[in-house]
Amino acid sequence: MNQGKALLAEFIGTAWLVLGGCGSAVLAAAFPEVGIGLLGVSIAFGLTVVTIAYALGPVSGAHLNPAVSLGLWAAGKFTGSSLPGYIIAQVMGGMAGAGILYLIASGQDGFSLNAGFAANGYGDHSPGKYSMTAALACEIAMTFFFLLIILGATAKRASAGFGGLAIGLALALIHLISIPVTNTSVNPARSTSQAIFVGDWALSQLWLFWVAPIAGALIAGFVYRSLLDE
Secondary structure, three states: OOHHHHHHHHHHHHHHHHHHHHHHHHHHOOOOOOOOHHHHHHHHHHHHHHHHHHHHHHHHOOOOOHHHHHHHHHOOOOOHHHHHHHHHHHHHHHHHHHHHHHHHHOOOOOOOHHHOOOOOOOHHHOOOOOOHHHHHHHHHHHHHHHHHHHHHHOOOOOOOOOHHHHHHHHHHHHHHHHHHHHOOOOOHHHHHHHHHHHOHHHHHOOOHHHHHHHHHHHHHHHHHHHHHOO
16 A cells, blocks of 8 residues: 555545535535435435545545544554554544635625534534533444444455445444434544634534544454454
């Protein structure tokens, strides 16, 4: 694998994830009369992964997510030496995607970051006003299952060519479950990209959206490696 090309692919892919997923939430979720709603946003996040997995997966593996990279490392499927570069590329790509989204969204009269900009949160900043404990449990559990699906769908014994579809559908389902709780993270790069723009409460709560997804991913990686891998 060419490391430079892999990092560029992670940057571009994560930018697409944020632009496509968070963009659907910011620009289209509640658009007058034809808003796509929670279902549409969930599908949009799934579609970003499906499209990039097939387009750039052969270049970098299309992790698009620090938690995924760490989970794959825990499962023995990714080298530790590649982790820093991947994580930096993913965070920078997410910020680039958020920057493009801001340029688009701010072109509408009345736009305000006070609406949330699809940032993740808990308590008063949870869409359903869920507690910090609920948010932690949700993000750990959702990321745990996300990594198990990724590891199983990309295993050598899995049906070839269907991994990207399974992973994208899993992310869509995860959003259907957890948007009301946290606005759905399971991805520290996605959370960071929006929090940087919103600032204030989003930055103060960002720790949870690093700690919980990484914890869930690491647990899944070790469980898969110890109990489920061949």
